[in-house]
Amino acid sequence: MCGIIGYIGDNDVAPILLDGLERLEYRGYDSAGISTINRNGDIFTTKAKGKIEQLRKKVKSEYKDISTIGIGHTRWATHGKPSDRNSHPHMSMDGRFSVVHNGIIENFSELKADLQNEGVIFASETDTEVVAQLLAKLYDGDMRSTIMKTLKKLKGAYSLGILCKDFPNEIWAVRNASPLIIGLCENQNFLASDITAVVKYTKSIYQLDDGEFARLTRDNVEIFAPTGEKISKNIVKIDWDVSAAEKGGYQHFMLKEIMEEPEAIAKTISPRINDDNSINLDGINLTAEQIKNLKKICVVACGSAWHVGMVGKYVIEELTRIPVEVDLASEFRYRNPIIDENCLCIAISQSGETADTLAALREAKSRGARILSIVNVVGSTIANESDDVLYTWAGPEIAVATTKAYSTQLTLVYLLALYMAQALDKIDDKEYNEIINAIRSLPEQVASILEQKDEIKELAKRYAYLEHAYFIGRNLDYAVSLEASLKLKEISYIHSEAYAAGELKHGTISLIEEGTVVCALCCCDRLFEKTVSNIKEVAARGAETIAVISESSPNVQLECDHKIYVPSTHELIMPSLEVIPLQLMGYYIALARKCNIDKPRNLAKSVTVE
Ligand code: F6R
Secondary structure (H helix, E strand, O other): OOOEEEEEEEOHHHHHHHHHHOOOHOOOOOOOEEEEEOOOEEEEEEEOOOOOOHHHHHHHHHHHOOOOOOHHHEEEEOOOOOOOOOOOOOEEEOEEEEEEEEEEOOOOHHHHHHHHHHOOOOOOOOOOOOHHHHHHOOOOOOOHHHHHHHHHHHOOOEEEEEEEOOOOOEEEEEOOOOOOOEEOOOOEEEEEOOOHHOOOOOOOOEEEOOOOEEEEEOEEEEOOOOOEEEEEEOOEOOOHHHHHOOOOOEEEOHHHHHHHHHHHHHHHHHHHEEOOOEEOOOOOOOOOHHHHOOOEEEEOOOOOHHHHHHHHHHHHHHOOOOOOOEEHHHHHHHOOOOOOOOEEEEEOOOOOHHHHHHHHHHHHHHHHOEEEEEEEOOHHHHHHHEEEEEEOOOOOOOOOOOOOOHHHHHHHHHHHHHHHHHHHHOOHHHHHHHHHHHHHHHHHHHHHHOOHHHHHHHHOOOOOOOOEEEEEEEOOOHHHHHHHHHHHHHOOEEEEEEHHHHHHHOOOEEEEHOOOEEEEEEEOOOHHHHHHHEEEEEHHHOOOEEEEOOOOOOOOOOOEEEEEOOOOOHHHHHHHHHHHHHHHHHHHHHOOOOEEEOHHHHHOOOOOOO
């Protein structure tokens, strides 16, 4: 949801900003812009609607001067349609300030009206411009106090990068409920929404907490508490390499990330399973006593992470017999949920910054629930605000459509369910070891499915012109069909729906006609025959059918147009295998349709607005 970057150092700033923005483009790609302070002390701004490529062309023709200080922005439009005018950076009317912003200023209408009454003329429809105009209005010659006075007026979520022409050797950074890091380097410093923008230059960062702000110069970074006092922070070291955030020869990040799944799963599970099969959940302090006192578990998440929660419901209930509710975070936060201290709230999020998930977490916390989060981005807000954190070690996920984060989240759900089942004495050694061994085998089994990618690519070509698709399944197969359907629709723009297979005949089957494609997930052996009946029902009405089947599936006659086989494993772990060919299928269908796979229209990777 918008990416921001800032640089101060000895080097020509424009290429550095453009390169950083390209790495942040997954956060939003409606428009982009940069501001620099040029040699005669003026702020020079260039912006362009569209992708960074457009901005790059404009910068090439407009930039005559070399500058070593600047800020940049790539936008996911909220207030005001994508246009040059609404692109960031936004300047104050007097030309003194330039601001880039990620987040939403909730009270911008009131602030804007007040400023307009005082004669300020706005150049855009954005909420962000209010910040630039307020800074100019409250300016007292001292940046620290001007920023503090401005922040007092703002409500909402914001990370900001600020340039002031009176201070041509410093950039100011502010964080409040939107992600922001500061990258530390010799003779140069950075601010960015995300490490990926700066990992090429440095692996040492500061993570600002809510309300904190910072002054960056070429040689120094000073950090201030919301009260204005200078504070010291620990430097965080990033342990992954720049290659992790590059395509490495793949046409798209999405395919690279699918191919990385065996390794990502191995990294996530290996440190957590001891040689004797016991589970070691680093980062959680949930005691056996606390688990025994749990009356309910509520999972809150959005999108694919919510789909992981749907798998979690089946797995956790099956193994622990603790009731599990799975809520869309955006619904949970407004539904007056029945939660108390005997409830464990599990928040699942790749980015750790999703606004609704964060709000749901806070809601559950305020009602006394313990918060356990499953998060990919280390030090993110959701991780910071949780009592217990389980990190997925998936590495950076750049493609907007999640794949390896989804798969690693699943593995942590299995481990957590087993851990709790053992604490509750609800599982015998035989089943425990069977499931642990199944989890251990996942990297190898996932790799074996990925070897079939060329066959799936061939099959996908057949569906390049598809208009509607349905994914059906029962139980865990249903939970996975939700993800398979989302994967297809979000990157290929094919209308797709997921249905519990038994529910189809309660209305939706009327949409099935000659040629409609129905993909049935049939990996739950217990329910195989039931789903086979549903396949027959849709085939009888003209549907073209695809079945995803486990190699151990019962020997029942299954007539369908295409079969995709996956290796067999313990029934509860099956989602991790059956999702893989469907991620590939979504990818290859989108490829055949020449879609913008890594950056699908209207989407952004990290949804930090409500
Ligand atoms: C779909 C997808 C989204 C995210 C959702 C939550 O492929 O990636 O549905 O799962 O926006 O994001 P996080 O996990 O960052 O909270």
